[in-house]
Amino acid sequence: MDIPLVDLRLQHEEIAEEVKRGFDAVFERTAFVLGPAVEDFERAFAKYSDTRHCIGVGSGTDAIEMILRAEGIGPDDEVIVPANTFIATALAVTRVGATPVFVDCDADYYLIDVAKTKEAINKRTRGILAVDLYGQIAPFEKLEDLARGRGITVMEDAAQSHGARRNGCRAGGFGVAAAMSFYPGKNLGAYGDGGAVLCNDDAFDQRVRELRNWGGTVKYEHPVVGFNSRLDTLQAVVLRAKLDRLEDWNEQRREAAARYDELLAGASDVVLPKVAPGNEAVWHLYVVRVPERDRVLAQLHEQGIGAGIHYPTPCHLQGAYASMGLGEGSFPVAEKAAREILSLPLFPGITADQQEKVAEVLLRAI
Ligand SMILES: Cc1ncc(COP(=O)(O)O)c(C=O)c1O
Known part of the structure; x- marks a missing residue:
């Protein structure tokens, strides 16, 4: 294509030297899994997103699944999701054994329809997973109003909204936690798969840190059944360089x-x-x-x-x-x-x- 949908080469040219230096530092330290590069990015991205915690994970899809798991959502639970999203939003719900309940979007912004969300709520509803589609944040304050006092958790799929704001609050700061994707074409994209969970609660942060690392943060201790899904260390170098831009x-x-x-x-x-x-x-x-x-x-x-x-x-x-x-x-x-x-x-x-x-x-x- 003469004019591509997304031109990632331009971004790479800006950060190429910095990425090379960052990779060399990782090779020098031989800290290939997690390590200082991931911690540095997590700190910087949490600060940028105005959240207390950022946990780097293997993909945006895994980030959603870990949020659901950390919230204890599973079989017999229903989670409301928009019908017009990338399939990963719904798949993550299905993968934890819960049922995605689709609702329509509004005709102006393509964001989840609040009135339809209200109609879809029933006794089994445990979550509302709204998506910041195309780079603007879903109407979370209205969704929080629907959820309040009903045992329903609101969650943010922020895979498309790095840096967006709604009423002054940054993407990643809505609901109990937000899932970020660093798929290459995203506003903040890695050179392969990557994702993050953003949250403000210390205990939630700890649960996700366990989940991403085979269910434990202490070597050979596995209090829960987890994933092997950490943000790759070399991807953290790329993301740290891109974050500044x-x-x-x-x-x-x-x-x-x-x-x-x-x-x-x-x-x-x-x-x-x-x-x-x-x-x-x-x-x-x-x-x-x-x-x-x-x-x-x-x-x-x-x-x-x-x-x-x-x-x-x-x-x-x-x-x-x-x-x-x-x-x-x-x-x-x-x-x-x-x-x-x-x-x-x-x-x-x-x-x-x-x-x-x-x-x-x-x-x-x-
Ligand atoms: C809205 C939305 N949710 C979830 C994902 C899944 O992210 P990932 O590809 O990092 O698994 C994506 C992008 O791919 C997305 O656009």
Whole structure:
């Protein structure tokens, strides 16, 4: 693609020297699992996210699973999740033996619908796992209101919102704990898989530290059944170097989003993304809605523009959840969005020329 959806090369060029030095220090110390590089990143990322604790784990998916496990959520429990998210949100719930209960999203921001969430609550509901989709934070204060006094835990899937704020509070600080993903294309991305749990409670922190390390933090003592899922030490070096640039990179994303807003303003067939009141988005993705999306997308690809779809099939229509019997029509807002949405190339370092070209090809295709 002439203009990729995400260009990670630009980020690498900025940090290449620092990463080399950091890798050399790890090789020198031969501390290949956890060690000072992971601790240093955990400290810095907790500070950045305004949380008391950060626990580096193997992936965002594992981070969600560990939060659920640390909360004691398992078989017989229901956890409410949005139907329009990356499948990992729901899979983590299924993997702990609980049942994901899908709910629709709102039509403006694609975030979990609060009224539908309320309707889905019943005696078995143990959790609400909301997703900060595309880089803006879900309406947690309203979800907390629903959960209060009912034994329901609110949790944040912050895999797409590193650095975002809602009413002044940073992503990662909502609910009992937040899961972060450092999958390469994320706003803060590693050079492979990686993730983190962010939380404020000391006992919760300790439980997740045990879970990530075969169920114990003291060598050969395993009080619980855990995972082997620590943040890789070399990935921590990459993430530490990138973290220093995250504010700047998020600002570049905001500028690029504003430029698309201008370039596409007035095009009656294009529905532009909106930011919910109180939210400061970090534009993990810039998602528009267009008529005849598949034809438009094909035309963009033909012209060398790496647009994408996030996500073409809502969770309830995936084969993995076919046994739930939730067919087409179950969640009309999410399903309609899935047919119309289109993610345009957006990354730190995208140029005005590149964006003008994207807008021109898009408007011509429409
Ligand atoms: C919303 C959401 N949740 C969870 C994940 C899973 O993260 P990971 O790929 O690090 O397992 C991702 C990204 O991949 C995501 O976008």
